[in-house]
Amino acid sequence: RALLRRLWKGDASSRMLHPRLQKAMGAYLRANKHGVRFRGRRAAGRSRAELLCALRGRVRVRTLDGTEPPFSALGWRTLVPAVPLGQLLPRGLRSCAVVTSAGAILNSSLGEEIDSHDAVLRFNSAPTHGYEKDVGNKTTIRIINSQILTNPNHHFIDSSLYKDVILVAWDPAPYSANLNLWYKKPDYNLFTPYVQHRQRNPNQPFYILHPKFIWQLWDIIQENTREKIQPNPPSSGFIGVLLMMSLCSEVHVYEYVPSERQTELCHYHELYYDAACTLGAYHPLLYEKLLVQRLNTGAQGDLHRKGKVVLPGLRAVRC
Ligand code: C5P
Known part of the structure; x- marks a missing residue:
C-alpha cells in the first residue's frame, strides 16, 4: 500500500519493492542479456511539458518494412502490409483506450467506458468474452509478444482473439538492433509464423515492431x-x-498505474499471483509506470478508483 501511494505521487523507488523483486532486478542488471549500453544523457528532472516535448521529438513508431537486410533479400517488401501502421487508422482518432491485462481491472465495471473510445488496444491473449463488464469488448489493435506466435498453447492460428484486429508483434532483439543477428537468434522465432500468417491472411494488417523503436523507448525510460x-x-x-x-x-x-483494487493477481483472466507482473522483474515496469504517471493529465481520483491515466496525443504537443 505504501508503494502504491508513492507510485500515485510519482516518487517510488526500487528500494521499496519486495526483496525478492529487488534481487531479480539485480540479476537482470548483471546478466545484461541484450547487450545494452546506455549512451544517452540522464535528464531525470524534466517537467511534464519538457517530457512530452522530448517524447514528441523522439518517438517514431517503426515497423519492419522489408527494405533492410536480411528481410530485403527474403522478399519482405511485398510481404508486409502495403499501408504503414501509422497510416492505417483515420488521422482524426480522437480518444483511444489502452487496456492492460492486470488483475486489478476485475470488478472495475470499466467496460462501457472503455468501449466508448474510438480505438481500443489490448495485449497478448487477454480475452474480452466473459469479462465485458470490466474490460469491454471492442478491440482495434492487439500487441502480441513473440511467445504468442510460437507457443502452441496460445492457438495463434485459429483463436478468434487474433482475427479481425490489427496485429502488432514484437520480440526482444539485441540492443545494437542488428537485424541479421536478431533474425538468426530471436528470443522466440516469430519470423516463420509471421510469414505463414501473412501468406494465409494477406488482408489482415499485421506488423512486426522494429527493434530500434523498442530500444528507443528503453533509452527514453532510462534517460528520465x-x-x-x-x-x-x-x-x-x-x-x-x-x-x-x-x-x-x-x-x-x-x-497500468494500479488502482486501489491492486493485488498480486497477475492477469484478470487467470488465477496466477505474482507481484512481478505489476511491478516488474524482467521488464523495467516500475520505472515505465513512474514515467507514465508523470505525464498524467487526468484526475487523481480517477487514478485511485479507476486506475486510469489520461495522456495527450503526441501530435497535439506544442514545444
Ligand atoms: O502480461 P502481459 O504482458 O500480457 O500484459 C500486458 C501488459 O499489461 C504488460 O506488458 C504490462 O504493461 C501490463 N500489466 C500490468 N500489470 C499486471 C499485468 C499486466 O501493468 N499485473
Missing part, C-alpha cells in the same frame, strides 16, 4: 530515471501506450 533500470525491453504495456500516443489525440490507459 535516476536509478539504473533493468537492461531489458519495456513491457508490451509501455510499448502500447507510446503507440497510441502516436496515433490518437488523447489516450486513456486503464490499470
